Amino acid sequence: MKPEALTPPPPRDGINPSRVRVRPGEPGTVLAFLQARFPHATDWPERLQQQAVLNAAGQPVQAATPCPAGTLLWYWRRPAAPEPRVPFEVVVLHRCERLVVVDKPPFLAVTPSGRHLQETVLVRLQQQLGLRDLSPLHRLDRDTAGVLAFSADPATRPAYQALWRERQVHKVYEAVVHWREGLAFPFTARHRLVEPQGEGAAFHQMQVAPGEPNAETLVELLQGPDALEPATVPGAAPGRAVALLRLTPVTGRKHQLRAQLAALGLPIVGDRVYPVLQPEGPDDFARPLMLLARRLAFQDPVDGSARAFESQLVTFQACLNPEASGLASAPSARR
Structure with a gap:
């Protein structure tokens, strides 16, 4: 038996390979196993003919190839339906041998997951830059825009992850x-955020719960309702004032900023999850979530230098004025 490959096969169409291992008692040929393990996928015969399923040694396998328990196979995920292209570009703010830092547009997932495979920041960067070893150092919600950092060097990645x-x-x-009266700025928001469990729980929605706070954010007012005109903000509720806030999170809980602001009566314009989860539908690219990761700063753990990266996007002009925001017309890669 050939030894397993130490590294996975290269990406195809920007998608990294997935692997699956045969368990005892599962069907004994490659095609029968794949059809039983992944019954929702109906194109396994076509994939096998296209040599899109490999063994552990990286060699194509045939439909009738035996696959006893313990066999490892590589394959590439495919979207169930064509993915609509997100009409905004990923702009590279910094690139060196260790790091790639980008301005992420809204509506673009960071990594392949669920129904979003090729329309992701990682896949676009791998295709644009040819860097197979890229890996995100943190996450931004698909709806959130702004500064996003990737590791380009596996050897130094643990130092940055730390x-x-x-x-x-x-x-x-x-x-x-959306504005509400009665708050004195600046202030520190502290909440306990939990993800509901069990049947009937709101999908993807974090909830504020009693108990010791586990989410902390400094909230500052940049522009009040007297300085912003709601009519110029895509997605603003009719008749409701808006304001621009600066948010400095101390912790990093899932959906922390969105959930905390909603709990404070300051829901982010364009939020389809907080405070009320809305039905899933097609993206409205003219109405993004008005949340921007503006700045990222740290001391480089490898050379000790001070690193700081700032988004060039303008939060409330993201779709109202694409040229000013840099979303639609920016070059796809910039050194």
């Missing part, structure tokens, strides 16, 4: 929110 794990990264966001 910065996020140990909260050594200074992050600043901006958000256009």
Whole structure:
């Protein structure tokens, strides 16, 4: 038996390969196994003919090839339906042998997951830059725009990952929110956020719960309702004032900024999850979530230099004025 490949096969169409291992008792040929393990995929005969299923040694396998328990196979995921292209570009703010930092547009997922495979930041960068070893150092929601950092060097990746794990990264966001009176700025928002479990739980929605806070954010007012005209903000609720906030999170909980602001009565304009989860539908590219990861700063763990990266996007002009925001007309890669 040939030894397993130490590294996965290269990406195809920007998609990294997935792997699956045969368990005892599963069907004994490659085609029968794949059809039983992944019954939702009906194109396995076509994939096998296209040599899109490989064994552990990286060699194509045939439909009738035996696959006893323990066999490892590589394959590439395919979207169930053609993915609509997100009409905004990923702009490279910094590139060196260790790091790639980009301005992520809204509506673009960071990595392949679920129904989003090729329309992701990672796949676009791999195709544009030819860097197979790119890996995100942190996450932004698909709806959130702004500064996003990737590791380009597996050898130094753990040192950079430790910065996020140990909260050594200074992050600043901006958000256009629906206004409410009665708050004195600046203030620190502290909440306990939990993800509901069990049947009937709101999908993807974090909830504020009693108990010790686990989410902390400094909230500052940049422009009040007297300085912003709601009619110029895509997605703003009719008749409701808006304001621009600066947000400096201390912790990094899932959906932290969105959930905390909604709990404070300051929901972010364009948010389809908070405070009320809306039905899933096609993206409205003219109405993005008005949340921007503005700045990222840290001390480089490899050379000790001070690193700081700032988004060139303008939060509340993201779709109203694409040329000013840099979303639609920016070059796809910039050194």
